[in-house]
Amino acid sequence: MAIVDTVKFMTNPARVVPSPVLKRLTDYYTTVQGLTAEGVEWVSSSRLADVLGLTSSTVRQDLSHLDFAGVSKRGYRTSGLEKALACALGADRIWNMLVVGAGNLGRALVLHPEFRRRGFMIRAVCDSDVFKTGLKLRTLEVQRMNQIPQAVKEHAIDIGVIAVPEDAAQGVADLLVEAGVKGLLNLTPTHITAPEGVAVTDARILASLQELTHTLMGK
Amino acid sequence: MAIVDTVKFMTNPARVVPSPVLKRLTDYYTTVQGLTAEGVEWVSSSRLADVLGLTSSTVRQDLSHLDFAGVSKRGYRTSGLEKALACALGADRIWNMLVVGAGNLGRALVLHPEFRRRGFMIRAVCDSDVFKTGLKLRTLEVQRMNQIPQAVKEHAIDIGVIAVPEDAAQGVADLLVEAGVKGLLNLTPTHITAPEGVAVTDARILASLQELTHTLMGK
DNA sequence: TAGATTGTTAATCGATTAACAATC
DNA sequence: TAGATTGTTAATCGATTAACAATC
Known part of the structure; x- marks a missing residue:
């Protein structure tokens, strides 16, 4: 059993972001950039969904691919989300x-x-x-x-x-x-x-x- | 039963080309344009699949959305296929x-x-x-x-x-x-x-x- | 605390692939 | 005719959505 778990653990991290998700990550990124620029500090999955014409479920699934967590009852901190998205997309480098x-x-x-x-x-x-x-x-x-x-x-x-x-x-x-x-x-x-x-x-x-x-x- | 058939018939023609298919139609179009330019007269679904990195099954499914039929044992006539694709994409007008x-x-x-x-x-x-x-x-x-x-x-x-x-x-x-x-x-x-x-x-x-x-x- | 929102699992939906009978 | 390729149905695969327990 322990071996199975280890194997699972070892195969998982090589997780690839599925292509439709990746495309949406770029959309979240421009949207969130706009929000931080406006001084908005928190955004919920349903707010992002509304702006981009998605369901909140899709947004949460997508953002779960990031190395960044939201906060119950508040949503996602825009500054952190922006950084996590930039990092995922390679937008934080030259x-x-x-x-x-x-x-x-x-x-x-x-x-x-x-x-x-x-x-x-x-x-x-x-x-x-x-x-x-x-x-x-x-x-x-x-x-x-x-x-x-x-x-x-x-x-x-x-x-x-x-x-x-x-x-x-x-x-x-x-x-x-x-x-x-x-x-x-x-x-x-x-x-x-x-x-x-x-x-x-x-x-x-x-x-x-x-x-x-x-x-x-x-x- | 007849009524059911009629309803089916009436709802079907309003068929929308699914978005992934539509994207590929543009790829078939540029590819087939190239083939006709080269003087190639016939192309099979598997040839198109090879060139575009798809399966022949996907190609045949996709092309079935067009108002154009292939020919058993020969494939698709490039001239007709090009025209059908142009028509579907609105590439035959201004x-x-x-x-x-x-x-x-x-x-x-x-x-x-x-x-x-x-x-x-x-x-x-x-x-x-x-x-x-x-x-x-x-x-x-x-x-x-x-x-x-x-x-x-x-x-x-x-x-x-x-x-x-x-x-x-x-x-x-x-x-x-x-x-x-x-x-x-x-x-x-x-x-x-x-x-x-x-x-x-x-x-x-x-x-x-x-x-x-x-x-x-x-x- | 009560209420809102996440993260995640399970259910649904749609798209891709496999398979094969029809056919030229 | 024999063989190759279509068109289409059924099976598989993956992506989206719904639902809900966990949580701050």
């Missing part, structure tokens, strides 16, 4: 990014101050178009594609951002993986394949629009 | 959009040719910053916020795009709804509330990044 593609989307990312403000630091930008080489985006000069490996090493890049035309996406992904990035943010509509150890997330901007238009047609 | 916010993100959308190419026509841009009024983005002049109602009527705007700072997002959403748009694309991390009849989709760029960093921390 992430180094390299953007490939200096087109409109790539430039917008580099110039958008929100990313920096939230710890997503764009350290380098590359583009295959040699006429863009040397172009200045804020403090960064657009580099050649063959500079990717060196840039990844030099700046300890965690995340490669794919902001190139659709048909170049997989090739760029391969280059970034080869250079040693641990994660990819894919801004193109293409499905990207990467080896086991490399995480890929799709920004799905076009997909969002298409989901929206699908819905609009039913009206 | 959608009129108004962008609020002429910052980096808003400008990128207006200038990005992919949206136009896919039928998402940005007809007007507004910004609350009067110093931006009159600024030219391609063929469009940035307009004042109070021009929103007129612009929506004049261009028969279907979709309002929210590309403003986070704390202005809900206010802009309210203005757009008031002006009569049927759908909202929210590019901010904020949760937006809108009345029943108005569809909202979140682009979740920052959320995608945070999901990614959460995953990276486990490594």
Whole structure:
């Protein structure tokens, strides 16, 4: 029996946050950030549920994945909850990014101050178009594609951002993986394949629009 | 018995495509577009499954929501499948959009040719910053916020795009709804509330990044 | 204390997968 | 025909919701 318990104990901690929960954690995070900014000190699961269109049950289940406990009769202390969420999402540290593609989307990312403000630091930008080489985006000069490996090493890049035309996406992904990035943010509509150890997330901007238009047609 | 059958028949056609299926339909669409472009004429559910990391069972279930049938032993004809997907997603028509916010993100959308190419026509841009009024983005002049109602009527705007700072997002959403748009694309991390009849989709760029960093921390 | 809210278990609901008869 | 692939039903799996004891 003791052995069984031990096994249980040993397998449990490797608990993965299920994907729908993870998506909601990001929602809680922005909401709670807003509340602390307003000076609200306590929030209940039902209040969060109301704001985000969920049930209080879902909220409590979700927050139980965090290393943070609420208080009976009071709810969750916003300051602690914010910190716990930031910690779970990696929002309490700095992430180094390299953007490939200096087109409109790539430039917008580099110039958008929100990313920096939230710890997503764009350290380098590359583009295959040699006429863009040397172009200045804020403090960064657009580099050649063959500079990717060196840039990844030099700046300890965690995340490669794919902001190139659709048909170049997989090739760029391969280059970034080869250079040693641990994660990819894919801004193109293409499905990207990467080896086991490399995480890929799709920004799905076009997909969002298409989901929206699908819905609009039913009206 | 006949009555029961009739009721079943009458309730069924109002079938809604479940959200996870809808998300995958956009993936099938880009994949099949690629295949037709390459000249591939037939594709099987298992081929699609391989490319997108799904099971063939899921693919067949999903495609059964379309008004299009495969052929035993051959699979799905890519040309017909592409058309059926385009039709389901509203990708076979033109959608009129108004962008609020002429910052980096808003400008990128207006200038990005992919949206136009896919039928998402940005007809007007507004910004609350009067110093931006009159600024030219391609063929469009940035307009004042109070021009929103007129612009929506004049261009028969279907979709309002929210590309403003986070704390202005809900206010802009309210203005757009008031002006009569049927759908909202929210590019901010904020949760937006809108009345029943108005569809909202979140682009979740920052959320995608945070999901990614959460995953990276486990490594 | 009394009442409100958490944390958690159990029940329900929905989505994914397996399996297989129909079929070209 | 024989073999491969669909469409669909049934089984499994996972996520959401309901319910309630624990608690501050």
